[in-house]
Amino acid sequence: MRVTLEGIGLTFEGGAGERVRALDDVSLELSGGVCGLMGQTGSGKTTLLEVIAGATAPDAGRVLVDGEDASRGAGARALAGSVGLVFQIPERQFFEPTVAEEVTFGLLARGVAADEARRRAARALEVMGLSLDALGRRSPFALSGGQQRRVAIASVLATRPGLLLLDEPTAGLDPRARDACLEAVRSAAAEGATVVMASHDANALASVADRLVCLEAGRVTLDGPARELLGDAPLMRDHGLEPACAARAAAALRRAGVPVDGSPLTAVELAEAVVRGRGRS
Amino acid sequence: MGEKIVEARHVRHAYVPGRQDLRGVSLDVAPGELVAIVGENGSGKTTLARHLNALIPLQAGELAVAGLDAADPDALWELRRACGMVFQNPENQFVSSVVGEDVAFGPLNFGMSEKDARAAAEAALEAVGLAGFGRRDVHALSGGQQQRVALAGVLASGPRVIVLDEATSMIDPQGRDDLVRAVLRARAERGATVIWITHDMELAARADRVFVMRAGEVAAAGAPGDVLVDEALLASAGLEPPMAARAWHELVRLGAASGPAPVTVEGLVRSLCA
Numbered sequence: 444m445r446v447t448l449e450g451i452g453l454t455f456e457g458g459a460g461e462r463v464r465a466l467d468d469v470s471l472e473l474s475g476g477v478c479g480l481m482g483q484t485g486s487g488k489t490t491l492l493e494v495i496a497g498a499t500a501p502d503a504g505r506v507l508v509d510g511e512d513a514s515r516g517a518g519a520r521a522l523a524g525s526v527g528l529v530f531q532i533p534e535r536q537f538f539e540p541t542v543a544e545e546v547t548f549g550l551l552a553r554g555v556a557a558d559e560a561r562r563r564a565a566r567a568l569e570v571m572g573l574s575l576d577a578l579g580r581r582s583p584f585a586l587s588g589g590q591q592r593r594v595a596i597a598s599v600l601a602t603r604p605g606l607l608l609l610d611e612p613t614a615g616l617d618p619r620a621r622d623a624c625l626e627a628v629r630s631a632a633a634e635g636a637t638v639v640m641a642s643h644d645a646n647a648l649a650s651v652a653d654r655l656v657c658l659e660a661g662r663v664t665l666d667g668p669a670r671e672l673l674g675d676a677p678l679m680r681d682h683g684l685e686p687a688c689a690a691r692a693a694a695a696l697r698r699a700g701v702p703v704d705g706s707p708l709t710a711v712e713l714a715e716a717v718v719r720g721r722g723r724s
Numbered sequence: 725m726g727e728k729i730v731e732a733r734h735v736r737h738a739y740v741p742g743r744q745d746l747r748g749v750s751l752d753v754a755p756g757e758l759v760a761i762v763g764e765n766g767s768g769k770t771t772l773a774r775h776l777n778a779l780i781p782l783q784a785g786e787l788a789v790a791g792l793d794a795a796d797p798d799a800l801w802e803l804r805r806a807c808g809m810v811f812q813n814p815e816n817q818f819v820s821s822v823v824g825e826d827v828a829f830g831p832l833n834f835g836m837s838e839k840d841a842r843a844a845a846e847a848a849l850e851a852v853g854l855a856g857f858g859r860r861d862v863h864a865l866s867g868g869q870q871q872r873v874a875l876a877g878v879l880a881s882g883p884r885v886i887v888l889d890e891a892t893s894m895i896d897p898q899g900r901d902d903l904v905r906a907v908l909r910a911r912a913e914r915g916a917t918v919i920w921i922t923h924d925m926e927l928a929a930r931a932d933r934v935f936v937m938r939a940g941e942v943a944a945a946g947a948p949g950d951v952l953v954d955e956a957l958l959a960s961a962g963l964e965p966p967m968a969a970r971a972w973h974e975l976v977r978l979g980a981a982s983g984p985a986p987v988t989v990e991g992l993v994r995s996l997c998a
Contacts, residue, residue, distance in 0.1 A: 483866075483896050483898060484866040484867050484868060484895065484896045484898075484899060485866055531894075532813065532815075532894075587765055587766055587770065588765075588770075588812055588890065589765030589766070590765060590766070611894070614893045614894050615765075615812060615890055615893040615894070615923070616765065616923070617763075617764035617765045617923050617962055617963065618764075618923070618962065618963055618964045619764060619962045620764075620765055643895075643896045643897055646967075683898065684897070685897035688926065688967040688989070689967060689971065691989060692967065692968065692971065692989045692992055692993075695989055695990070695992075695993050696992070696993055696996060699993045699996075699997050700997070701993070701996050701997060710967045710968075710970035710971040710974060711970070711971075711974050713967075713971045713974075714971045714972075714974035714975045714977075714978060714980070715974075715978070717971075717975060717980065717996065718975070718978050718980045721980070
């Protein structure tokens with residue numbers, strides 16, 4: 444699915460008559476792959492995801508889905524039928540009394556037969572390390588924070604969205620659940636979905652994102668290959684962002700006079716870069 | 725053994741009969757210590773934390789916080805005052821939309837006069853770097869600022885123990901760094917004991933001691949340099965070492981390093997420069 448944002452702008456009424464420009468002339472072309480979205484709190488990431496999802500209307504510019512205006516007619520129907528949004532706070536997207544009903548809701552609403560919906564829900568939960576048999580009858584509101592987040596992701600993955608939007612999906616997840624989430628993101632993209640993932644977690648983005656877009660005060664300030672940007676610790680810091688931990692370590696080692704080759708983004712890459720650096724010096 | 729501010733002996737808990745969410749947790753924390761509790765989702769970290777300020781009543785075992793017995797109903801009020809908690813989602817822990825009123829709520833509730841509560845709130849906001857924020861709307865603040873307001877609300881009641889339950893997982897890196905600084909300052913200036921529940925191994929690496937929770941039990945406890953480098957132990961608890969230790973282990977495998985693994989980036993730099 445190809446999504447085109449043309450000059451998107453959105454102003455909110457803040458407190459005391461203050462007007463906040465949440466998005467300012469944002470133009471992006473999204474077509475397949477995983478686009479990471481970074482920016483400090485308040486930079487507009489969540490608002491941008493809501494605009495892409497059609498949940499919030501911009502007051503300037505327009506969103507096109509496969510070339511059609513997504514605010515009405517065929518474009519709006521195409522968007523509604525294929526978008527999946529994982530909210531930053533999972534309990535905000537729950538409304539069913541049980542986990543089973545929560546995860547099958549989107550499928551049943553799309554006309555999937557009950558048996559098939561249950562099978563796909565079970566599979567989506569399994570991908571996230573959860574069991575429909577064990578949790579299906581429990582209230583989603585009674586789960587732990589990490590379980591809630593995984594149920595929220597599973598409920599969206601189960602619909603196999605062509606446009607997958609995730610808002611801080613790895614926050615509060617332990618390493619195993621985090622890896623499962625990132626693997627699910629990679630799989631969705633490999634199956635052709637267009638994925639946009641907003642995250643503060645540079646290490647997570649380093650492992651899944653092809654492209655990185657950074658927002659500052661509602662404007663796009665960086666847009667390029669994820670590896671290149673996330674590995675450039677000074678550039679990330681200049682934009683108020685935290686680089687991947689390995690990139691931060693590489694920069695600290697270089698400052699201390701230890702040669703490091705290339706732009707490592709993981710612990711293994713860092714070790715290899717140190718060995719290569721020694722070989723060169 | 726010296727004085728202990730938290731003493732847990734064989735604490736067990738089941739949310740529903742037949743389940744074992746805590747399977748006999750025993751741990752001690754010394755006054756002023758900074759400890760991290762790590763473990764995968766569902767390992768019992770939050771259940772343990774909620775026992776510490778009596779949000780969850782003690783079912784079995786023994787627990788004392790600041791010398792107050794968690795099994796004694798008459799001690800619960802003081803115990804809750806002695807141990808304050810900051811939760812994961814900042815928006816879920818406010819009782820007033822006005823920063824100053826929210827921070828003063830705790831001390832007022834604990835019986836302080838309005839004047840003293842206001843002074844305690846102002847001092848607490850100053851301590852977390854939010855002096856002058858008293859009249860602001862909490863919902864207009866960033867997530868990181870909201871967490872510092874929540875911390876101020878805890879500090880205003882003068883707790884001896886501060887428990888932070890995944891308090892940095894929903895805020896941006898700047899907000900996390902500001903919160904960590906505020907907590908460390910509260911520890912230094914007020915002598916508070918800090919119990920940090922986290923998935924962030926880089927943060928756990930900065931603690932005095934780390935407790936690893938696994939399936940409702942404490943699987944290991946010790947200095948970060950001992951516990952957070954043990955790949956097998958951490959893997960059994962669904963965790964992995966901090967990045968610096970993983971990079972070091974890889975360097976050792978490549979024959980390019982030897983000796984104990986560092987757990988922080990600063991330690992990695994020192995080890996590779998040595």
